[in-house]
Amino acid sequence: MTPLKRITIRDVSERAGVSTAAVSYVLNGREGKVSQETASKVRRAASELNYIPDFSARSLAGTRSKLIGVVIPQTEDQKQLLLQNPFYSELVCGIEARLRQSGYHMILSGVDKGEGYLDTSMQRNLDGAIIMGIYQESFYDDLKRVKVPIVLIDSYVNDSYFQTVSIDDEAGGYMATKLLIDNGHTNIALVTGLIRKDGVVEKRFLGYKRALKEAGLFYNSDYVFEHSVSYEYGQEAAAALAAGHPEITAVFATSDLVALGVLRGLSDAGKRVPEDVSVVGFDDIPVARMCNPPLTTVRQNIVARGAMAADRLLKAIEEGEDSVADDPSVARLELAIRQTVQRLMPN
Amino acid sequence: MTPLKRITIRDVSERAGVSTAAVSYVLNGREGKVSQETASKVRRAASELNYIPDFSARSLAGTRSKLIGVVIPQTEDQKQLLLQNPFYSELVCGIEARLRQSGYHMILSGVDKGEGYLDTSMQRNLDGAIIMGIYQESFYDDLKRVKVPIVLIDSYVNDSYFQTVSIDDEAGGYMATKLLIDNGHTNIALVTGLIRKDGVVEKRFLGYKRALKEAGLFYNSDYVFEHSVSYEYGQEAAAALAAGHPEITAVFATSDLVALGVLRGLSDAGKRVPEDVSVVGFDDIPVARMCNPPLTTVRQNIVARGAMAADRLLKAIEEGEDSVADDPSVARLELAIRQTVQRLMPN
DNA sequence: TTGTATGCGTTATCAT
């Protein structure tokens, strides 16, 4: 176990018999500035000494930090990351893989209520950030001031400064509802987290309404169960719905997590799925296919979406902000038909 | 949107009419070195200017980087993080919350096969690292050379340099198996990922064998289904088991993920759980209570374990390596009795 | 093409 002392650019330059500038040039691909011979001497020396650059120094000297901030929402009690929600873990997987592949590292964190992200981005000299979730206005204003490329996921903030990687949530809501309608259902409940202005949930809700309207069905606000994106709430809503609205034969849950809760709540209330009540979820998180019965849901390739976000960010960083298209990347959506929807027989 | 220029320690010092050294002292709590008046002048100036320290510079100047490396295993194809495994996402939640609370940030990443972590720790001047999963010998050797505190999770590497936060896996395996035996089962299969020397799985396997032996039951290696920690394998193993060993009435799966697969595989083979076959898992990941029927399993408080790991690491960093107890932290284990185990009626 | 010198923001040493 050699104690391992830090090898600096100076060590390399001395060993190679050249200047530190030459080393820096070679190691940063500015090959044009240097002769073939010098280049190879430098490379040899660097590899013999096992040179590892210090990113803090690089960052300080004004170049890239190769650090990306990734922010995900926190649990309601503000105590921990919402990483337990598979949707976010999948996104993070996609992001991390792509970033590392390009030589970047990711600082993953949540942001406490009322706190901003400006401190972190300044402290760490972040090259860019990927933000998931929805925050207050001032949060985004801060972000803009750091002049660093930013990609938003799951947010409909309407500001051309930010890039977004989204899905057509409205279409997804429509697809799910339409599937139920096509199977003969007319009394379709919506179970969902808070419908916030400009949130993904609102779009899905709009899709739900559009499908209803298109089919000539009456939109009944009593059929909307709106509270939080959690298993517990799904369960609760299902109980309420089973007790108070026996005429409901189908549920569209705007998130798989909620849908799983609905499954349980229904089962607790003595309703069978899909015989008595059909259920459609949204996201296609891994458990959707592992639960019992396997959940019919709207699939988005979450990992791919994460990778997409990373790609867009890296492009903006490396090729300049303007190089990027200003239309949002929109990932494709499809139905994952499994076993929680049943055709309603006319009685 | 003010363009936002960087406020340095020098700006603060000028505004306060003191030296940069004084500013540094005050802002780092070395109050003793400075008069009350200077201190308050500095604080005022800093807050008026909205001073945000640059961690790169700090790190370069030789103090702490306040950066912790967190490594988690990757999927089998080496492409993405194993964050889809709720076990790891929970751990990360616990770790991140604690770190941020103490002013640290976390770089989350995987490590490619054959790669080490030495580069990253040097590049980023990490103050410490938390490593999950099992790696080759040389990986740990590298780690030791950076002379930075390290906490291992889920590894039985026997080296006093590393701290560990573990659970009594052997006892867990024993508890699970004993539960089945106490319910009258005698033909108990084990479905598990690869049993690697010194891995957690080996310990659980040992606990399984101990419970068997203690009950005077014969250990039958045909009852051990060993391959990978995945839903798919659980499903596969259950199919094989149902087809080839009708005498088996109970399964201990060394991970909930695998157990969920077993549930499905059993159901596909026409076996009912728990009427025909009882199943016990391990970990108590969130889906365990959400699946159908809810899974009886060995519970470890995963989030708390993550927090524990972070605590130990921070203590080692801030109070010096020697301040830490050299006995590993061992988190408590208990059975989460739900609905997948049934008493076997003597026939 | 190559090398020297300077600055990046912070901490720490050493005079004062």
Added chain:
DNA sequence: ATGATAACGCATACAA
């Protein structure tokens, strides 16, 4: 108690 000033490791403008 306080304030210059020299590192820290790297990139780069400028000089040679």
